[in-house]
Amino acid sequence: MNSSAHVVTVSQINEYMKMLVESDLNLSSVTVRGEISNFTHHYKTGHLYFTLKDETGCLKAVMFRSSAVRLNFVPQNGMKVVVGGRISVFVRDGQYQLYADSMMPDGIGALYAAFEQLKEKLASEGLFSETRKKPLPEYPMRIGVITSPTGAAIRDIINILGRRYPMATVEICGVAVQGSEAPRQLRAAVEYMNKRNTADVIIIGRGGGSIEDLWAFNDEGLARAIAASNIPIISAVGHETDFTICDFVSDRRAPTPSAAAEIAVPDRAELKRTVRALSDRMSSLMSGKLESRRARLDTLAGSRIMRNPMNMLDDKRMTVLSLSTRMESGIKLSERSSRTSLAALAGKLDALSPLSVISRGYSAVYSESGEIIKRADQLSEGDRIRLRMSDGGVSATVTDRYTEDSGK
Numbered sequence: 076m077n078s079s080a081h082v083v084t085v086s087q088i089n090e091y092m093k094m095l096v097e098s099d100l101n102l103s104s105v106t107v108r109g110e111i112s113n114f115t116h117h118y119k120t121g122h123l124y125f126t127l128k129d130e131t132g133c134l135k136a137v138m139f140r141s142s143a144v145r146l147n148f149v150p151q152n153g154m155k156v157v158v159g160g161r162i163s164v165f166v167r168d169g170q171y172q173l174y175a176d177s178m179m180p181d182g183i184g185a186l187y188a189a190f191e192q193l194k195e196k197l198a199s200e201g202l203f204s205e206t207r208k209k210p211l212p213e214y215p216m217r218i219g220v221i222t223s224p225t226g227a228a229i230r231d232i233i234n235i236l237g238r239r240y241p242m243a244t245v246e247i248c249g250v251a252v253q254g255s256e257a258p259r260q261l262r263a264a265v266e267y268m269n270k271r272n273t274a275d276v277i278i279i280g281r282g283g284g285s286i287e288d289l290w291a292f293n294d295e296g297l298a299r300a301i302a303a304s305n306i307p308i309i310s311a312v313g314h315e316t317d318f319t320i321c322d323f324v325s326d327r328r329a330p331t332p333s334a335a336a337e338i339a340v341p342d343r344a345e346l347k348r349t350v351r352a353l354s355d356r357m358s359s360l361m362s363g364k365l366e367s368r369r370a371r372l373d374t375l376a377g378s379r380i381m382r383n384p385m386n387m388l389d390d391k392r393m394t395v396l397s398l399s400t401r402m403e404s405g406i407k408l409s410e411r412s413s414r415t416s417l418a419a420l421a422g423k424l425d426a427l428s429p430l431s432v433i434s435r436g437y438s439a440v441y442s443e444s445g446e447i448i449k450r451a452d453q454l455s456e457g458d459r460i461r462l463r464m465s466d467g468g469v470s471a472t473v474t475d476r477y478t479e480d481s482g483k
Contacts, residue, residue: 112126120140158173177255193298197298239342261279262294293320313331
């Protein structure tokens with residue numbers, strides 16, 4: 076062994092290999108197709124650990140939580156996937172591995188499985204419920220469009236909006252509609268339009284394509300951004316037979332981008348016809364009402380009162396005279412009735428008056444103090460009394476007192 080040879084540690088070798096690998100641009104961004112095995116979801120950290128394998132080899136891989144939370148499906152052993160990321164060396168183990176930042180199922184069957192997984196998850200949370208969906212504005216003045224700025228979809232949307240409802244302004248937010256960056260850009264566009272309140276209604280979508288082409292619209296983050304939107308959103312992804320998660324969570328689904336433009340705004344020609352019909356109906360109603368008022372005016376103008384206003388005064392005068400006569404008769408009748416009632420009451424009063432009794436030969440007896448004496452036992456011998464008669468009175472002294480029972 077050469078004692079002069081430079082001795083290095085294991086860690087130094089591993090660090091050197093890490094530097095060599097990371098300096099290779101071909102390994103800084105790779106896309107790897109393989110089958111998942113040895114899958115482990117570290118629930119405490121949220122990191123995913125797995126191995127990618129094919130017929131002849133295998134590759135260790137890790138996906139950290141920050142990337143794993145963006146997945147639209149749950150990875151499983153045996154699932155074929157396409158993983159994007161970078162190759163680096165884990166210094167502690169001296170092992171190179173794939174640091175994944177994106178993953179999607181490989182093959183139509185796997186894509187559909189991931190689609191159904193996410194669809195069931197979001198449906199269970201109520202994101203597809205009709206009760207939470209917002210109505211579209213009847214006459215929007217600002218139309219937001221989130222799509223590719225160069226695709227056929229944007230041209231169709233602009234042409235239809237301009238033809239049907241040119242008074243509205245169109246706010247275009249150009250984004251990627253497929254590829255690894257598309258989900259992030261779509262989410263950001265929805266959030267931007269809501270934050271700035273730049274539209275009354277939003278159209279989001281793209282033209283047709285394969286399920287792989289439309290996969291960005293199956294992103295869970297995008298679905299949640301649409302559900303949280305304060306602005307109503309119309310989803311217009313692909314053709315009529317294409318369905319994405321975006322379609323289910325949006326407030327309305329259109330079969331095509333062109334159909335979305337027709338749903339978003341009313342038709343100017345139809346509005347004109349409606350306004351014209353309403354105007355004609357209003358004119359007809361006004362003409363009918365004017366004609367009715369004119370006929371009534373003619374009738375009034377030809378009446379006897381309008382021809383000779385004095386007739387109306389004569390009628391009123393006769394009414395006043397009639398009322399005056401009736402009032403006088405009523406007063407006289409009331410006076411006679413009152414006089415008769417008064418006479419009857421006076422007769423009753425006179426019949427009950429002590430003076431009336433005295434006038435028939437009776438006398439009233441009073442004590443010296445003026446108290447009327449009704450019973451013999453109120454007096455004693457020697458008491459002074461006064462006798463009231465019809466023509467005057469006398470004073471006397473009681474010399475004797477007796478009762479009816481004594482027989483005196």
